[in-house]
Amino acid sequence: MECSKCGGRGVISIRYLGQVLCKECFFNYFQEKIRKTFVQQRLISKNDRVAVALSGGKDSTLTLYILNNLRQKEKFELFALIVDEGIRGYREKSIELAVRNCEFLGVNYHIVSFKDFFGFSLDEVVNSWPDTLKEPRSPCTFCGVFRRRILNNTARELNATKIATGHNLDDNIQTLFMNVVRGDVKSILKSYPERKISKSFVKRIKPLANIPEKEIAAYVLLKKIPVYFGECPYSWEGMRNLMRETINSVENFMPGAKINFYNYMLNTLSLMKKRFIGKIELKTCEICGEPSSHDICKACQLVQQINNFMKKE
Amino acid sequence: MKVKVKLVPGEKEVNVQFKKSKIRIMDILEDLGIDRETVLVLVHGELTPEEEYVTDGDEVEILQVISGG
Numbered sequence: 001m002e003c004s005k006c007g008g009r010g011v012i013s014i015r016y017l018g019q020v021l022c023k024e025c026f027f028n029y030f031q032e033k034i035r036k037t038f039v040q041q042r043l044i045s046k047n048d049r050v051a052v053a054l055s056g057g058k059d060s061t062l063t064l065y066i067l068n069n070l071r072q073k074e075k076f077e078l079f080a081l082i083v084d085e086g087i088r089g090y091r092e093k094s095i096e097l098a099v100r101n102c103e104f105l106g107v108n109y110h111i112v113s114f115k116d117f118f119g120f121s122l123d124e125v126v127n128s129w130p131d132t133l134k135e136p137r138s139p140c141t142f143c144g145v146f147r148r149r150i151l152n153n154t155a156r157e158l159n160a161t162k163i164a165t166g167h168n169l170d171d172n173i174q175t176l177f178m179n180v181v182r183g184d185v186k187s188i189l190k191s192y193p194e195r196k197i198s199k200s201f202v203k204r205i206k207p208l209a210n211i212p213e214k215e216i217a218a219y220v221l222l223k224k225i226p227v228y229f230g231e232c233p234y235s236w237e238g239m240r241n242l243m244r245e246t247i248n249s250v251e252n253f254m255p256g257a258k259i260n261f262y263n264y265m266l267n268t269l270s271l272m273k274k275r276f277i278g279k280i281e282l283k284t285c286e287i288c289g290e291p292s293s294h295d296i297c298k299a300c301q302l303v304q305q306i307n308n309f310m311k312k313e
Numbered sequence: 314m315k316v317k318v319k320l321v322p323g324e325k326e327v328n329v330q331f332k333k334s335k336i337r338i339m340d341i342l343e344d345l346g347i348d349r350e351t352v353l354v355l356v357h358g359e360l361t362p363e364e365e366y367v368t369d370g371d372e373v374e375i376l377q378v379i380s381g382g
């Protein structure tokens with residue numbers, strides 16, 4: 001198939017544009033989209049100190065490469081934060097690739113583990129969590145809460161001004177739908193568009209927020225960037241998988257649905273925010289002192305529960 | 314026509330058979346129940362749009378690229 005732009009050999013079909021692109025035209029299209037994001041959202045400013053949350057997977061690795069590339073034009077500091085949740089047979093391999101990429105690019109990195117930070121690995125949590133409990137939890141719930149805590153606190157300690165994550169368009173829409181069906185307006189408002197609600201939180205940026213996951217995979221493959229494509233043994237978060245399938249069905253029926261929906265949400269939320277602004281009140285967690293919407297923050301609540309189960313064993 | 318399809322990861326190989334002499338990659342995906350949004354398809358090792366035709370003897374690899382974590 002021919003490239004719709006130059007007639008070269010097409011490698012990817014971008015259905016929402018009604019185009020097939022060759023390697024070069026796809027690179028140009030992709031890079032231009034990202035360049036626009038940086039300019040329009042002013043993601044990076046001079047003298048920033050950016051921590052990339054790096055897992056070794058395609059999204060975060062590409063985020064690292066993009067930011068590193070940008071340093072040729074803009075003056076800012078960059079380092080990587082690698083979180084080791086303690087998932088045997090999975091995380092060792094992805095960390096190995098994460099480290100290899102940092103060394104290849106000459107980017108400093110720090111590895112922080114759940115075990116060192118909280119005293120237990122994710123594997124240990126999963127094994128000690130009783131199935132009989134009323135509230136069944138997916139490992140991703142712990143993983144997400146704890147990972148965010150480690151990232152924020154470590155980035156803050158290391159004087160980072162921003163945390164860059166690899167969240168892509170698909171991730172964002174899935175999360176959004178999950179919050180919508182849970183009726184969780186607060187979570188939606190907190191994350192779209194990024195707004196700082198406490199000075200204890202390091203600002204987050206998502207350079208790939210409007211890029212479909214499939215395009216990221218294609219770009220990484222064509223650029224031959226070494227990334228880990230393995231799957232987490234716990235990645236069976238039922239709700240997210242259901243959302244992924246549902247949203248992809250809609251996209252297949254009507255290409256462009258994902259990006260349209262994302263843009264629609266951004267517009268709606270900026271209006272919603274005006275109404276809700278100031279209504280998100282934060283307290284201080286009685287245990288750890290971090291900002292929280294409850295007296296005891298989510299992370300501390302989970303830690304307490306986990307410690308109880310572990311003692312009983 | 315018959316095409317050999319390799320599924321990665323897993324390195325599983327399946328043979329798909331069609332009455333027509335050439336078919337689109339998207340037809341193979343549909344036949345296997347794979348959502349095109351979650352994979353990249355290589356034909357003879359080269360990334361290829363799903364609208365492309367393949368025919369007898371073509372080597373097709375389906376890379377599962379969308380995963381959790």
Ligand code: SF4
Binds near residue numbers: 144235382
């Ligand atoms: S899939 Fe879930 S458990 Fe695995 S790394 Fe991701 S969030 Fe953690």
Ligand SMILES: [Zn+2]
Binds near residue numbers: 004005007023024025
């Ligand atoms: Zn072209």
Ligand SMILES: [Zn+2]
Binds near residue numbers: 286287288297300301
């Ligand atoms: Zn706390």
